[in-house]
Amino acid sequence: MAAPSGHDAMTTKDLALPAPTERPAALKARRQLKMARSAHAYVRGNTKNFYDWLDGSLGRSLPAGPPVWICGDCHAGNIGPIASAKGTISIQIRDLDQTVIGNPAHDLIRLGLSMASAARGSDLPGVTTARMMEQIVEGYEQSFAPAADAEDELPAVVQAAMKAAHKRTWKDLARERIEDTTPTIPLGKTFWPLSDEERAAVESLFATDAGRRLVTGLRSREDDAVIDVVDAAYWVKGCSSLGLLRCAVLVSVGGKKGELCLIDIKEAMPALAPHDREVPMPADHAERVVQGAWHLSPALGDRMLAAKVLDRPVFVRELLPQDLKFDVADLTCDEAMKLARFLATVVGKAHARQMDEPTRKAWQQELDAHHSKTLEAPSWLWASVVDLLATHEKAYLEHCRVFATEARPA
Numbered sequence: 001m002a003a004p005s006g007h008d009a010m011t012t013k014d015l016a017l018p019a020p021t022e023r024p025a026a027l028k029a030r031r032q033l034k035m036a037r038s039a040h041a042y043v044r045g046n047t048k049n050f051y052d053w054l055d056g057s058l059g060r061s062l063p064a065g066p067p068v069w070i071c072g073d074c075h076a077g078n079i080g081p082i083a084s085a086k087g088t089i090s091i092q093i094r095d096l097d098q099t100v101i102g103n104p105a106h107d108l109i110r111l112g113l114s115m116a117s118a119a120r121g122s123d124l125p126g127v128t129t130a131r132m133m134e135q136i137v138e139g140y141e142q143s144f145a146p147a148a149d150a151e152d153e154l155p156a157v158v159q160a161a162m163k164a165a166h167k168r169t170w171k172d173l174a175r176e177r178i179e180d181t182t183p184t185i186p187l188g189k190t191f192w193p194l195s196d197e198e199r200a201a202v203e204s205l206f207a208t209d210a211g212r213r214l215v216t217g218l219r220s221r222e223d224d225a226v227i228d229v230v231d232a233a234y235w236v237k238g239c240s241s242l243g244l245l246r247c248a249v250l251v252s253v254g255g256k257k258g259e260l261c262l263i264d265i266k267e268a269m270p271a272l273a274p275h276d277r278e279v280p281m282p283a284d285h286a287e288r289v290v291q292g293a294w295h296l297s298p299a300l301g302d303r304m305l306a307a308k309v310l311d312r313p314v315f316v317r318e319l320l321p322q323d324l325k326f327d328v329a330d331l332t333c334d335e336a337m338k339l340a341r342f343l344a345t346v347v348g349k350a351h352a353r354q355m356d357e358p359t360r361k362a363w364q365q366e367l368d369a370h371h372s373k374t375l376e377a378p379s380w381l382w383a384s385v386v387d388l389l390a391t392h393e394k395a396y397l398e399h400c401r402v403f404a405t406e407a408r409p410a
Helices: 020-035 039-044 047-057 104-121 126-142 156-167 170-177 196-205 209-216 285-296 333-352 357-368 379-407
Strands: 068-070 079-083 089-093 100-102 227-235 246-253 259-267 304-309 312-319
Touching (some): 039 104, 047 104, 068 285, 104 333, 126 379, 209 259, 209 304
């Protein structure tokens, strides 16, 4: 494979971009800024404290749900349209960094907190938050019913995302991700230079049989198609994952007259979500992520590969134009409740497909047993969300105070 040439005329100094050795400090500042943008952004980027605070307050009173693969970081932004290797589009969990075999109640609480913080950001009344928790439970329990595969009317937010997903092409993805459709990845705010060692390791990955199969497995590509790494860069993306090794790789398939594809390589780290210690999981963190994806989001799992880059566990997938997030900003009361119900249904189906019938019934009975007298939702869900919402709000304001102090000119 030929070494990428798109950056030959530019140096890190010319572009005022961090060199590989300068990344940690720059990424720490970037992460602090992202988390200071809103309370909802703070919730999304604060998975570790979520579990610490949950365990310290109400964790011991949660039901011991059946051990299944859970998302582990089940906020609204981690659910959305996903395209399968065959091109079919469905709504599934789209981020599995934190996936473990654990308690499904954790996904419900994380989703509830996410929707509650989004409602606060949209200035919706507290009554809406209470009704959203009811909708989350109803949608989740509905997914365990025999007719769970029947599609309800999609919320407007979901309809808009699905419509956009069906219309999108590779040029749309290129315009958003790499700002150009020429076969280079322009360095700048989103993409930083790789070290020579990192670049060589990335190229070596796609010389393996597994790397080739990942690239040729989509869109009926020929198994023996010529594959070349055209360009690669460090990808500044995400929030809680900022600081990990992450690369965007532009790969050509089929020679000069072939097609381009954009590959995402992301370092896998130990999960922060508590896992069931009685059920074995892959020891390799990338293998864990891929296994979780197969169980929770088959459309995504079939497009993923666990590998090593510079002895670090990474998971690799081709990005498709149809992979999108939902926009949960500026929701109305009606939109918030419908979206909460729908997302809970998606999560419930991902959990339910891993359970046999007796386990499903036992888990449903456990959920039904703890409904409060004033709210059609388990008391542990409502109490956890309220407690965590207050804790996150306080921590968010303190984060902003520290950030503002550190950012103030001397």
